Amino acid sequence: MPPESRPPSSFAIEVPGALLARARAGDRAALEQVYRWFERPVFTLALRICGDREEAAEVLQDTMLKVIDRIRDFRGDSPFWGWLRQIAVNEALMRLRRAKQRPDELDLDVHEPQDDVAPPPPAAADAAALQRALATLPATTRSVLWLYHAEGYTHEEIAALMARTASFSKSQLARGTRRLRALLEPEPQSVPESAHA
Incomplete structure (x- = not known):
């Protein structure tokens, strides 16, 4: 963003x-x-x-x-x-x-696309749900998400703060964002069979 x-x-x-x-x-x-x-x-x-x-x-x-x-x-x-x-x-x-919470970062795959930086879904407007979802993320991932989305830091600035690389920040952001989406988006409603008749 x-x-x-x-x-x-x-x-x-x-x-x-x-x-x-x-x-x-x-x-x-x-x-x-x-x-x-x-x-x-x-x-x-x-x-x-x-x-x-x-x-x-x-x-x-x-x-x-x-x-x-x-x-x-x-x-x-x-x-x-x-x-x-x-x-x-x-x-x-x-x-x-x-x-010593550094080992809890989400697994990184260097070949994974890192362009998933859109803000969390509209359901995130529910602050309590967002807080619960954030609490389930590893601390490092949660930090990258917060610094990027809420505080406006760039990946280069986050990398400098965490003594890591900009691609590390991008990977954490992409994976954390996907994890948040999965936690916050409502499950699709299944349509009962009788509704199709």
Whole structure:
């Protein structure tokens, strides 16, 4: 899916310059405001990558501590939300690596077509069904799907984040998307024999 047709990242929150300046100066109220604005996107991203609420809460805490610790280093040459999101993604992926969940990737076949990158089917509008389906995917595959579809990362960016190749990201995306479709699309209704009479 081309980047321009993807929904904006949930992190895409414009932080006013005055608030950011106060936060960079260590103003507690400004830092609390930044925390409140980004708490939900960080937690959601961490939950999608780690697949566990406790792990997601830890990622949220670690991310926000790093943001507070490093906010003076933010140079402003990119949006603040992008800088904060990068910290959150790094924290979530680091936790994923620590959990040694890398072997759970879907089997890869290098000859398999990798063009199945369409978003999940319309049934995915049911957030609870999507959450259940995502939870059944291997953590690495789920991470690639989330980073690509929800956060708008390219395959090259995902590859760099995961220390893998762009074709690895494409394969994970294609296989994960097919698995999600299979889980989310309703079973075809069989027509009773009497209906044909």
